[in-house]
Amino acid sequence: MISKRYFAGVAIAAAVAVSLTACAGSNSGTAGSTSSVNAKTAKTATSAKDVGGMDALVKAANAEGQLNVITLPPSWANYGKIIAGFEKKYPKITINSANPDGSSADEVAAAKAQKGQTTAPDVFDIGTAVLQQNLDLVAPYKVANWADIPTDFKDADGKWYYDYTGLMSVGYDSSVIKTAPKKIDDLLGSAYKGKVSIKGDPTQANEAASAVYMAALQSGGSAEDIQQGIDFFGKLKGAGNFQAVTPTQATVASGETPVVIQWSYNNLAWGKAGGASGNANFTTVVFPGTALGSYYNQAINVDAPHPAAARLWEEWIYSPEVQNLYLASGAYPATLTAMQDNKKVDTKVLESVGAAPKDFAQLTADQATKAATLLTSKWAAAIG
Template sequence: MTSTINRLVGASVSALLATTSIVSAQSMDELIEGARAEGMLTTIALPHDWCGYGAVIQGFKEKYPFLTINELNPDAGSADELEAIRANRNNTGPQAPDVIDVGFAFGPAAKEEGLIQPYKVSTWDTIPDAAKDAEGYWYGDYYGVLAFAVNTDLVDEIPQDWEDLLKPEYANSVALAGDPRASNQAILAVQAAGLARGAEAGEAAGQAGLEFFAELNQAGNFVPVIGKAGTLAQGATPIVIQWDYNALSSRDTLAGNPPVEVVVPASGVVAGVYVQAISAYAPHPNAAKLWMEYLYSDEGQLGWLAGYCHPIRFNDLAQRGVIPNDLMEALPPAEAYEAAVFPTLDEQEATKAVITGGWDQVVGANVQ
């Protein structure tokens, strides 16, 4: 898996990175005392059912009870998070986020715009080089792969790969977890379908993915509804293509009513990485750094894994044998992730342009 992750960031990202001094982690005593004086940490866009964030936040509260956690807009997207920093540059009040958790492409963009500040956690060396900014401005936190969440009350034969979705038994059954004209998750799902057909990542995969979904739509199998746990359970979207951690969380939330099976497809396995960063204008910079130290500790990383997200330090945790067996057993088989592809920024941008620009013309389904 390490070699796969190391392909995550291509030359396009390297070109964005200028050389500056290395930022080292402060001592924990200094951070704790500084955070104690600040008294608060402001987060944004952290829904409690995403990656186990509810338990992670609670764990942080219990470890540092002197901090009040101010949670802004749990349902915000990555673009909203950056806008919150921009809008509060000169505001040290409760609407100014200290930390952000954003999609991969947003890390370099935020650095280039001067919206984030560098900080290297004490476990920095165990984060794969290709999944972090060399200067410490942003750093991968967790990743997942696109999978099929299947309502087995309604679907008898469980699809195992993308081409299976074209079969007539899946009429009016298959949905994306977002609008591919706007949602990164949905865009990457379309690209995954293209990769499964042998196309190269980037424009070619985007075009092949559009053609796949055009066939799916023409076959009457595609449902132009944004799939989620509710639509999966109600039968409006018996098969939802979404991040594995969201699919597994939905399975748990539904608790067998209906039963849900989560399948990582046999081909076209696309992984998506999210990244952490500290606002350049953070009102509580010590609390922000303490939060990062917690997230990148073994405890924080295992908290994400309990929420079905593969933490970025997964390889280090596995090699040291600190991952509990019950956490591993709750995930799809490890071999399902071995062929995972981590698209580079250039590839993601090329794919996005093809899919957002061509969806209406090629597929013609108004997802909402």
């Protein structure tokens, strides 16, 4: 169980191959108008109690009839099933899923550009560095299961709360790469010519930035100074091994991007667990030594066009049902310890996935902000 928020420079054993459930698709559509039913109350509610309790919150959300989510691919941390489950439980609410392959920066850009419009995102699933730079965009709200979220996994006022983490990993097509990589420098070898990709621009996307952070830790750098990670990707580009293609489940399945550095739950979901959409040869490795994790954050848009539905979504996210769905994807949920203590965890899933690592490195908010600044100034030159 993860007992602390930050673990900089901590070694753990290498990793895992686990079975995952395949993800269902998500619905999308055009946002409707915000209902006036309890709209003002819902917009400022810091708990369900403020709108009269859960039944009243559901009623207000049903009246709104819409929920706008953003950057939630169906294969990412079981979001396909999570979205489908919400719509099944609350059939009067349609989820509009925008820009599923976007970044944390895209979430912020959409919130700012669409402020006051019915299409603006209601909720965020966002990386720490981007969140900390945009705290004015989020509204405080404490879910019913607030006590199940560890104190250092949440803002004291309820502006944000951790939802899940994985470990930064390498996914590779074993039909192309015949020998499993055992350390980060293996990716510099000739077998990886034009084959290694990351999830977008690390100056914009938390997952891509985390690939650089992991490279720094594996190369003798630290969470305090990620320059060695930038240097590593410069070497990768110089060797001709870095591929400037943003990978997707489809590009992995087709063989276009045979080596991907990304979160373990995404690499796993793109392999056998992806069924017909996956690549049966895609294998996940977490290198020995210092492993990198990073919790993503849930938060509500302060200008959410559907404020009641936004708050109901957060109640759904922190229910044991959804926390177990995160777990089934290989993403360790924020309330795992409480669910184990309360005997609400799916023990078969936990046995299949394996216990959460006791220790791993995670950048603090200050370290992430410092790293993001360094990436902004050095990244383009390194891989240009």
